[in-house]
Amino acid sequence: MYSNEHKKYIRKKKIRKILIILMQILLLATLIIGWELLAKYKIINTFITSSPSNIIKTIISLYKDNNLFNNIWTTIYETIISFGIGTIIGIVTAIILWWNNFIYKVVDPYLTVLNSLPKIALGPIIIIFFGANIKSIIIMALLISVIVTIITVYNGFISTDKNRINLLKSFSASKYQIFKMVILPSSYSTIISSLKINISMTLIGVIMGEFLVSKKGIGYLINYGSQVFNLNLVISGIIILMIVSYIMYIIVSYIEKILIKKD
Amino acid sequence: MENISKNLNDILIIKNLSKIYHTDDSEILAIDGLNLNIKEGEFVAIVGPSGCGKTTLLSILCGLENKSSGEIIYPKGKLKMGYMLQNDTLFPWLNILDNCMLGLKVEKNITNENKNKVLKLLETYGLKDFIYKYPNNLSGGMKQRVALIRTLAINPDILLLDEPFSALDYQTRLAVSDDVWKIIKKEKKTTIMITHDIAEAISMADRVIVLTGRPSYVKKIYPIIMENKSTPIKNRNLKEFRVYYNEIWKDIDIHV
Ligand SMILES: Nc1ncnc2c1ncn2[C@@H]1O[C@H](COP(=O)(O)OP(=O)(O)O)[C@@H](O)[C@H]1O
Ligand SMILES: [Mg+2]
Numbered sequence A: 001m002y003s004n005e006h007k008k009y010i011r012k013k014k015i016r017k018i019l020i021i022l023m024q025i026l027l028l029a030t031l032i033i034g035w036e037l038l039a040k041y042k043i044i045n046t047f048i049t050s051s052p053s054n055i056i057k058t059i060i061s062l063y064k065d066n067n068l069f070n071n072i073w074t075t076i077y078e079t080i081i082s083f084g085i086g087t088i089i090g091i092v093t094a095i096i097l098w099w100n101n102f103i104y105k106v107v108d109p110y111l112t113v114l115n116s117l118p119k120i121a122l123g124p125i126i127i128i129f130f131g132a133n134i135k136s137i138i139i140m141a142l143l144i145s146v147i148v149t150i151i152t153v154y155n156g157f158i159s160t161d162k163n164r165i166n167l168l169k170s171f172s173a174s175k176y177q178i179f180k181m182v183i184l185p186s187s188y189s190t191i192i193s194s195l196k197i198n199i200s201m202t203l204i205g206v207i208m209g210e211f212l213v214s215k216k217g218i219g220y221l222i223n224y225g226s227q228v229f230n231l232n233l234v235i236s237g238i239i240i241l242m243i244v245s246y247i248m249y250i251i252v253s254y255i256e257k258i259l260i261k262k263d
Numbered sequence B: 001m002e003n004i005s006k007n008l009n010d011i012l013i014i015k016n017l018s019k020i021y022h023t024d025d026s027e028i029l030a031i032d033g034l035n036l037n038i039k040e041g042e043f044v045a046i047v048g049p050s051g052c053g054k055t056t057l058l059s060i061l062c063g064l065e066n067k068s069s070g071e072i073i074y075p076k077g078k079l080k081m082g083y084m085l086q087n088d089t090l091f092p093w094l095n096i097l098d099n100c101m102l103g104l105k106v107e108k109n110i111t112n113e114n115k116n117k118v119l120k121l122l123e124t125y126g127l128k129d130f131i132y133k134y135p136n137n138l139s140g141g142m143k144q145r146v147a148l149i150r151t152l153a154i155n156p157d158i159l160l161l162d163e164p165f166s167a168l169d170y171q172t173r174l175a176v177s178d179d180v181w182k183i184i185k186k187e188k189k190t191t192i193m194i195t196h197d198i199a200e201a202i203s204m205a206d207r208v209i210v211l212t213g214r215p216s217y218v219k220k221i222y223p224i225i226m227e228n229k230s231t232p233i234k235n236r237n238l239k240e241f242r243v244y245y246n247e248i249w250k251d252i253d254i255h256v
Helices: A004-040 A051-065 A069-097 A101-115 A118-128 A132-158 A162-170 A175-212 A218-227 A231-261 B054-061 B096-100 B102-106 B111-125 B141-155 B170-188 B200-202 B239-255
Strands: B010-022 B025-041 B043-047 B068-071 B081-084 B156-160 B190-195 B207-210 B218-223
Touching: A004 A051, A004 A132, A051 A069, A051 A231, A069 A101, A069 A132, A069 A175, A069 A218, A069 A231, A101 A132, A118 A132, A118 A175, A118 B068, A132 A175, A162 A175, A162 B102, A162 B190, A162 B207, A175 A218, A175 A231, A175 B102, A175 B190, A218 B102, B010 B054, B025 B190, B025 B218, B043 B170, B043 B200, B054 B156, B054 B190, B081 B141, B096 B102, B096 B141, B102 B111, B102 B141, B111 B141, B141 B170, B170 B200, B200 B207, B200 B218, B218 B239
Parallel strands: B043 B190, B043 B207, B081 B156, B156 B190
Antiparallel strands: B010 B025, B010 B068, B207 B218
C-alpha cells in the first residue's frame, strides 16, 4: 500500500507525461494543418514548399508505381551492407592496432588526418575508381563510418583498467587470453554504443553516395526530385528518410538495450 | 646484511634487489639494494611510506615487472605466486564463482576437483549463497574474501597481498583482516602482505619488515613475539602491541 502522498506524486507525474505527449501531438498537428492551410489559401507557393496533401499524394503514387518500398529497401540494404563491412573492418583494425603498439604509432597520424577530412570530398575520386554504381555508395558510407569505429573501439580497448590486465598477467595469461578475457568484455559497451553511432553515420554516407551516383534509393528520390524541380518529391523523400532513420534508430536502441542489459 | 644468512626454512631469498623505472623525462630509482628472506609458512608484513616501492616489490616477485639488478633465489624450487592486487579487480561481468575460477581458466586447469575445491572455499568462508551473484551485489568485505579465494584457487605456494584492506572502512577492516588471517592460517600459506597500517601489520604478522622511503631498502625487521598471541583482533589488546607500534611508528616517521 502506498501513502496518499505517494499516490498524489504518481498521479502528478502521470498527468505531466500525458501533457507532454499531448503537446507533442498538438505541435505536429499545428505544423501540418498550418502548412496545409497556408498552401490552400496560396499564402505560400506550393511549387517550392509543397503541402501535406501533395506529399501524401506523391507517396501514394510512389507506392502505386511500385517505387516506394523498392527505393526504401535499396537504401536500407546499402546501409546494412556498409554497416556490416564497416563494423568488421573497424573492429578488426582496432584489434590489430591494440595488438601491436608499433603499428598503432605508425598509423596514428594518418588516422587523425583521415578522420578530420570531410569524406564527401573523396566522392568524385570514388566514382572514378569504382564507377557510378552501388559499389561507390557502399565505399562512401564505409569511409565515413570506419575511421570513427577504429578510433572509438581502439580507445575502448586501451582504456581497460590496468589492474585487471595485471591480474591476468599474474596468472601468466597469454596476450590472446588477456584480449579475450579482459579487453573484449571491458570494451563491450563501448563497442555497442559505437555501433549505434555507426549506423547513423553509415546512413549519412549512403544518402551522400546516392546523391552522387543515384539510380535508386531514398537519396536518389530526393536528388532526382531537385533536378526536375519537383519539390513534392524532394520533401516526400525527406519525410520518408526521417521515418526510416527513426525506425532504424529505435531498432538499434532496442538491440543495444538487450545486449547491454547483461552486466 | 644480517638477513642474508642462509636458513634451512627459507623458500625465497631476495638479494640486493634494485629497480629503476625509466620514463620519457626521468629515471626513478624505486628499490635500491633490498635484501629479504622469507621462511616457509610465515606471515610477513611489509610497511613503509606510500610511494616507497612496495607494490613494485610484489610486481617484480610475480613477474609483472623486471628487476633492474639483484637476485631472487628459490632454495626449494620455483614458487607459484598468488597475487592479490591493491585495487578491487573482480570482473563485474562474471559471477562470483566464475571470478574465483579465473586463474584456473587462464591455466586451462578447470577440473571437477579444482572446481569443487573453489566451491568448498566459497562455502567455508560464507559466500555459498552468492556464487551466482555478481560483484556489485557484494559488500566490500565480501569482495575482498572473493579476491582472496580467487588467489587461493590456483593453489599458489606463496601469497602476495598488496594493501588488501585499504578500500574498507575501519570497522569492516578489522573484521575482514581477522577473517583473511584465519583463512590464510587454515590454508597454511606463506604470505607477504603489504600495508601502510602499522597496527594491521603487527596484529597479523610473524615478522614486520620496515622499508625506508624511496628508494627503498629494508630498514628494520621486527619478529613479532607476544606472550598470548592469537587472532589479529585479540592481538591488538596485548601489552606488547603498543611497544611494537611505537617503535615501528618512529622508524617510519623519521623518513616521512
Ligand atoms: N610503471 C611505472 N613507471 C614509472 N614509475 C613508476 C611505475 N610504477 C611505480 N612507479 C614509481 O615508483 C615508486 C614506487 O611505486 P610503488 O611501488 O607503487 O609504491 P608503493 O606501493 O610503496 O606506494 C613511485 O615513486 C612511483 O611513482
Ligand atoms: Mg602500492
